[in-house]
Amino acid sequence: MAQHHPLFVQLVKAATAAHVTLYRLMRGALPHPFLGRHCILLTTTGRRSGKKRVTPLLFVRDGGDYVVVGSWGGSDTPPHWYRNLRADPRVIVEDHGYVTSAVAIEVDDPEEYERLWQRLVAIYPTYESYRRRTTRRLPIVRLSPVGVAPTGKERRI
Incomplete structure (x- = not known):
């Protein structure tokens, strides 16, 4: 059972805060050190x-949706952002300066899950080692834009 050391968690928090600041300043133009340019910022409600909690996440697009996976590095504990959106599926997605409200919907259909899993692994093969490392099913989540940002319309920042 994989668990993260508390020091590791604190380092991740510090790195995340730095990345969020740089991402917003540069509108996503600076690639994430691990996720490259396939990175969005997801805002959930604690x-x-x-x-409000902001997390950089790797994503793929599927139609108009963003698709993310709750891997937390293969930990047996789901990431906080995933637990937050299970409590409140209304989220904000920031994609290279574009901000929109969205609704999070977990992918349950096995065929859709496998299709999306293959797309995610294609851009980040390490997901396969995460899946082998944990006993839980890594959740795949669709973030479906609702077309309304907090200001009342979609907007660029």
Whole structure:
């Protein structure tokens, strides 16, 4: 059972905060050190705190949707962002300066899951080692834009 050391978690938090700042300043033009240019920022609402939480995530597009996976490096514990969106599926997606509200929908259909899994692994093969490392099923989530950002319309920042 894979678990993350507390020091690792603190380092990830610090690196995430730095990346979010740079991503927003450069509108995603600076590639993420691990995710490259296939990176969005996902804002969820903390399930206990109610605070907005921002996480950089690898994604693929499927139609008009963004597709992400809750891998947390193969940990047996799901990532916080995933637990947050299970409590409140209304999210914000930032994609290279474009911001939109979206609804998170977990992929349950086995055929759709496998098709999307193959697309995700194609751009980040390490997902396969994450899947082997954990006992849980890594959730795949569709982020379906609803066309309304917090300001009342889709917008670029």
